[in-house]
Amino acid sequence: MTPIFQTSTYVQEAPGKHKGFEYARSQNPTRKALEEALAIIENGKFGLAFSSGVAATDAVIKLLEPGDEVIAASDMYGGTYRLFTKVFEKFGIRFIYTDTANTGNVGKAISEKTKLIWLETPTNPLMNITDIAAVSILSKKAGAWLCVDNTFASPYLQNPLDLGADIVMHSSTKYLGGHSDVIQGALVMNDAALREKLYFIQKSCGAVPGPMDCFLVLRGIKTLHLRMRQHSENGKIIAEWLRNHPKVSKVYWPGFTDHPGYAIARKQMRDFGGMISFELKNDSLEETMRVLSSTKLFALAESLGGVESLINHPASMTHASIPREERIKNGLKDSLIRLSVGIEDAEDLIGDLNNAIK
Numbered sequence: 001m002t003p004i005f006q007t008s009t010y011v012q013e014a015p016g017k018h019k020g021f022e023y024a025r026s027q028n029p030t031r032k033a034l035e036e037a038l039a040i041i042e043n044g045k046f047g048l049a050f051s052s053g054v055a056a057t058d059a060v061i062k063l064l065e066p067g068d069e070v071i072a073a074s075d076m077y078g079g080t081y082r083l084f085t086k087v088f089e090k091f092g093i094r095f096i097y098t099d100t101a102n103t104g105n106v107g108k109a110i111s112e113k114t115k116l117i118w119l120e121t122p123t124n125p126l127m128n129i130t131d132i133a134a135v136s137i138l139s140k141k142a143g144a145w146l147c148v149d150n151t152f153a154s155p156y157l158q159n160p161l162d163l164g165a166d167i168v169m170h171s172s173t174k175y176l177g178g179h180s181d182v183i184q185g186a187l188v189m190n191d192a193a194l195r196e197k198l199y200f201i202q203k204s205c206g207a208v209p210g211p212m213d214c215f216l217v218l219r220g221i222k223t224l225h226l227r228m229r230q231h232s233e234n235g236k237i238i239a240e241w242l243r244n245h246p247k248v249s250k251v252y253w254p255g256f257t258d259h260p261g262y263a264i265a266r267k268q269m270r271d272f273g274g275m276i277s278f279e280l281k282n283d284s285l286e287e288t289m290r291v292l293s294s295t296k297l298f299a300l301a302e303s304l305g306g307v308e309s310l311i312n313h314p315a316s317m318t319h320a321s322i323p324r325e326e327r328i329k330n331g332l333k334d335s336l337i338r339l340s341v342g343i344e345d346a347e348d349l350i351g352d353l354n355n356a357i358k
């Protein structure tokens with residue numbers, strides 16, 4: 001097994017003469033092993049590991065200068081929106097939000113100041129799908145980087161670099177770690193000059209993960225393919241069961257043939273994963289809260305992608321940092337419930353939901 005190098009500094013033979021490791025903010029052997037593994041599973045040349053998913057996102061935005069413009073999805077993880085609006089806007093970076101599921105909207109938003117296009121597909125929590133290959137044609141024409149948050153799909157289901165993206169971002173906290181026991185982020189890219197820029201930001205800003213956490217994500221990656229197969233199998237069973245439930249009004253899951261992004265999801269993903277959102281016919285906040293507090297196997301918690309199933313209320317939990325007006329405008333209702341379907345027995349999970357949705 002890769003050793004956990006619990007080391008902050010490395011002995012040098014003579015000043016400046018070392019064996020490739022000087023100080024652990026810049027390099028650590030456990031992190032190096034993980035970064036190589038991240039590159040391999042995303043079909044990229046270079047991987048960089050960060051102390052969280054938002055730290056990885058933060059590093060990408062630090063590639064930019066005041067005055068630069070970013071086109072971003074109007075529906076995405078609330079913490080990404082918060083980082084963009086509350087931290088980076090005041091440094092003069094302009095974020096233009098649009099429904100990227102319609103590639104035409106991205107085309108219309110591009111200007112000569114566009115330096116980055118930020119996609120999330122499928123999106124958190126509405127499971128919208130964006131055509132990565134089509135947007136990459138636009139980004140190349142505009143001379144902008146295309147970064148894809150691939151957290152929901154994981155590298156087992158989707159490889160954005162193969163579809164023309166310049167950078168893939170992950171919250172490794174989720175499917176890569178897989179066991180809800182670590183916070184971590186990742187970037188993977190092919191271009192050596194871009195890797196140098198991002199590595200410079202990683203070591204200069206210092207949001208690096210510790211060696212124990214790198215070990216945990218390395219271990220998670222070993223079972224990613226097995227877990228993702230089970231997440232996808234259970235996800236399909238539960239999405240279809242929910243859709244037939246008389247008390248459920250709408251289910252958001254890209255594996256339905258009538259999902260607006262189905263054809264693109266079929267083209268760019270290998271399966272549909274275990275993330276599902278739904279709304280109840282009785283969409284009162286009271287009933288929504290009652291269901292959220294009634295499950296026993298689905299634990300009520302933020303996060304996703306672990307082997308154990310989770311249930312979440314985006315409006316008050318993961319997406320509370322988005323102003324209500326903005327949320328509702330983008331289709332994220334107060335009554336939306338999000339499931340991260342784990343790898344437990346599907347019948348048990350259905351029994352649990354059946355008891356809760358009465």
Ligand SMILES: Cc1ncc(COP(=O)(O)O)c(C=O)c1O
Nearest residue numbers: 052053054077124151171173184
């Ligand atoms: C799609 C997505 N991107 C990024 C993040 C941020 O990652 P982290 O919580 O590891 O900082 C999350 C976290 O929930 C997420 O769901």
